[in-house]
Amino acid sequence: MNEWLITEDLLGDATFYTDVEWRARGEQFHEESRLVLVIDGSALHTMLNYGGDTSEFDDLIESFGFWYELGYSWSVGFNVEEGYDYSPAQGSYLRKLQDPRWQRKARLVKDRAGHSCQDCGKGEALDAHHCYYTSMRYGFEPWEYPLGAFRALCRTCHEARERVEIRMRAFMASLTQNEMESVRAGLGHAHYWYKPESVSSFLAALGPEERHIQSGLEHLRLGRTDAEPL
Incomplete structure (x- = not known):
């Protein structure tokens, strides 16, 4: 919590x-x-x-x-909750994914995604992907995570995303805590005012010259949302 x-x-x-x-x-x-x-x-x-x-x-x-x-x-x-089994789930991780509590969680993740892959948009068979795991010392079960910790992904995107997330975590090792918090807050604010794809295009366009900056800003202008001020 x-x-x-x-x-x-x-x-x-x-x-x-x-x-x-x-x-x-x-x-x-x-x-x-x-x-x-x-x-x-x-x-x-x-x-x-x-x-x-x-x-x-x-x-x-x-x-x-x-x-x-x-x-x-x-x-x-x-x-x-009366009658709830609080004993630690036994068996392998794969066996835990057969637990009705995980099946329920995975179903909610896919329902929230409209049964489309949240990375590519395809309506293929989906997996509920953990975008992060908490510290092992807490021993959380696969279903003991908030819905915001998941993405519904097709099998192809699921495999590819795991590699991308490893690279992202490796990149975070080069940042201080303050820098990580600034990046998180900055992207969150930018995604409120601009379409995520426009924010990504803006960052990709940045370079050492003024023309790069102007090109990036144009991507942002085209991706402006109709969000009201917070």
């Missing part, structure tokens, strides 16, 4: 409390919750109280065998 909040820029001043820590506060709600999230000052507070797309949040909670409820407007309690 913490990783997802950071990734989606929803963390704000959100704070987690274990069930013991929460009960020590003497609050009126979440007496049976195993974990409580205080969201006062968080963008998640606005999403849950005033409307917003909570589908990814809902799915992530369900992926771990929990359900949630608001207590105060500023608190979310997470409760265990």
Whole structure:
């Protein structure tokens, strides 16, 4: 949950409390919750109280065998799902991909993509590709990731993307933490205002001469979206 909040820029001043820590506060709600999230000052507070797309949040909670409820407007309690099997999944990774929980997750990924490859657009047989894996020490199962961690890919793009992602991770090794954050934030902002393909064309056109810069800017102008200011 913490990783997802950071990734989606929803963390704000959100704070987690274990069930013991929460009960020590003497609050009126979440007496049976195993974990409580205080969201006062968080963008998640606005999403849950005033409307917003909570589908990814809902799915992530369900992926771990929990359900949630608001207590105060500023608190979310997470409760265990009755009958859920919390024991570690046994067997190989391939066997885990036969688990109904993974089948459900993969189906959601493909549904969100409109059953078309998100890299080439083809409507062929699709795989649900993990774009990243969390640290092995957490031992997350394949289905215990937010929907935003996946892309629906045809088999050809799936194989090719894995190689590209290795090169991307190798490139990140040349950047400082601040540089990585600047690149992430800059691309995110650019993709809001311009079509992603135009942003890519802009970057590819840049070079040492003024004509390269002007050529890149022309790609951006042609790719301007109708997005309203944030």
